[in-house]
Amino acid sequence: MSDIEAALAALDLETKVKLLSGKDFWTLPAVPEIGLRSLVMSDGPIGVRGIGWTPDDPSIALPSPTALAATWDPDLARTAGRLLGQEARRKGVHVLLAPTVNLHRSPLGGRHFECYSEDPLLTARIGIQYVLGVQDQGVGTTVKHFVCNDSETDRFTVDVRVGERALRELYLAPFEAIVEAGAWGVMAAYNSVNGTTMTEHDTLQNGVLKGEWGFDGFIVSDWTAARTTEASASGGLDVVMPAFGDPWGYELVAAVRAGTVPEEVIDDKVRRVLRLAARVGALGSPTEPALSSLDGAAVAREIATRSFVLARNEGDLLPLENAGRVAVSGALAVDARVQGGGSAQVYPPYVVSPLDGLTAALPGTAVSYSIGADPRRRVPAATAPQWSDIVATLRSEDGRELYRTPLHTATVRWMGDLPPGVDPYELATIELTARLTPAADGMHQLAIVGFGEFTLSAADTVLFEGPVFREDDPALVFLSSEERRFPVELTAGAPVEVTLTQRVGMPGFVSFTLGHAPPTGTPEELLDEAARAAADADVAVVVVGTTEEVESEGFDRQTLALPGRQDELVSRVAAANPRTVVVVNAGSPVLMPWADEVAAILLTWFPGQEAGAALADVLLGVAEPGGRLPTTWPRHVSDLPVLSTEPVDGALPYDEGVFVGYRGWRAEPLFPFGHGLGYTTWAYESLSIEDGDAVVVVRNTGKRPGREVVQVYVAPEPLDPNRPDRWLAGFAAATAAPGDTATVRIPLPARTFQIWQDGWQTVPGEYRVEASHSLTTPHLTARISP
Incomplete structure (x- = not known):
């Protein structure tokens, strides 16, 4: 008998059930008689808050998940995971409540910044390595929110109505890939799917997750999401959190004794909790994995610089090799939004603001500052x-x-x-x-x-x-x-x-x-001051973005427009100085009516505690902006394939089916999926299909070393109105010195060519394979018939 079976056999029914509910807000109870210590959970995903208020014990604050996905670098995601596992161990945390792998269905989604991408493959590739990195340190993860928790409006009660094909091909796909890679936990969402609340969803939790995918970890409810006793216990949920409002306890014991919930169902749940405890070293003799000793500040800075997306760079204004006088404006230049609102928040040890970062990096340069426009309500x-x-x-x-x-x-x-x-x-x-x-x-x-x-x-x-x-x-x-x-x-x-x-x-x-708030001038006076400062400078840097009142957990955005008079600030500064760089400090897309008026646009997401230092590195050319867009940025709201997050009569229909994100775009966006400029140039020299892989050779034709994210898309020939025009099949990074070539191999697995139709079915025929810099910039084409 294994240690887990021996521990299970030693427990009576009341103790078994006790193990399945929180003893407080963040922990599960200990059972010393079987060597089980209390399991501690903590919010993430950019840091590890811990179970209480500990400002004297802060947590590293990494860039937002949108930023991590913008690196298109699974290896860097694994490093981020290892760092957070290291932080969790330091704080006595066994389970990190992350990552969020819901999709960017609408840019109005309040937790858009906490999710990775509009594409399930990119989401899965980043999420897998994040999870494995955390678990490398002997710390569990809970992949969330299972499933279709893609917006915040009425999130506790909304019923998402989604077709089986879209559910399988898009929304379940990242969970499937991460579970098959070895995730130890999954979190059940608040919402319902097709009429059944997720904490009671027998078909998806027992049938798909535990049955079809063979998931051997535990399913924990989102906090207060479990509302029933028998239905949630029978529907696949394993752990109810927190202690407050727990519907199990004595009621579940009574249900077992009455025969309405079989005791073997309880035993399966307890096995999963004990298995988790064994994995994180909380069962039996304590074990310590070989921990990493990563420099948190260095990792935070690297992720930030690698995530920044240079969306526009007219006349190669960037990098600023001879900055001269720099006029900085925007309230967020001094009060940077480094993390999203809600459960994702942590206490960082410090924050380097954009103004501080630029001032420190340009000690001999006149760096001036003016508010210009303050969007904070x-x-x-x-x-x-x-x-x-x-x-x-x-x-x-x-x-x-x-x-x-x-x-x-x-x-x-x-x-x-x-x-x-x-x-x-x-x-x-x-x-x-x-x-x-x-x-x-x-x-x-x-x-x-x-x-x-x-x-x-x-x-x-x-x-x-x-x-x-x-x-x-x-x-x-x-x-x-x-x-x-x-x-x-x-x-x-x-x-x-x-x-x-x-x-x-x-x-x-x-x-x-x-x-x-100190005394300031009128809004007009602040705008005039910023424009005058820009006119007197060699280059102007305007920092704009969203605020906590606009972009946070708990509510969806009402508009994609920048709050306050920030658009006017950008236009006024750009009119005063053609050498204007706009830094967009937002976790998700915003409208930019001034995009064609400015020389450079740098998207920095929520960049974490090293925000200003990373910004200075990129603006001054110490580091190349490595980011590529993980989601499409619109020019006009009317162009978006999906926008509204408002349920009707309690239901939110996903009528667009599989046409989400770039799959559903018909108009030309402002910046397409996969877009991002660097500080060098690349030639795509060859594309071949070898043993099911796309093999791409690229050459650095510029004057600086660089990194190119080679993206491979496939498209059916002829186009099929029931399928997107093209979709991401894989990607890989190429690095090379000026004049050198690099070769990447990108697998094209069977799933690339399949759709869900009562199971995974390969659609026969010919497919065009494109080696691209972004969705809309293919360089080389080949063909394959799977």
């Missing part, structure tokens, strides 16, 4: 250099200090456990104190962003005392809180002590910020 969190001594103190009802920690920014946020040693029954208030030394005279704005009962004081004067709430979905209250602003007249250089105190309601859910 809320006042940003108080932070250096005007703020110092930012400290959070947790206190009991009688004012006794329970915990104290310094903070980089004036934000207190956690979802789960309290700091070590803090009794939730003792915690009464959280006190945020800081010193503000204003840089300018005038009317400053202090702000409370959060939910709960607050008291705000400055210079011993109470500015506010009372409730700050919003009537809304509880998840949105946590993800996007209310704001209250308070004007304060201050004198430059005169320090002011500020205190923001919250009376704690729910210790497990805390989120509030002390915000600060």
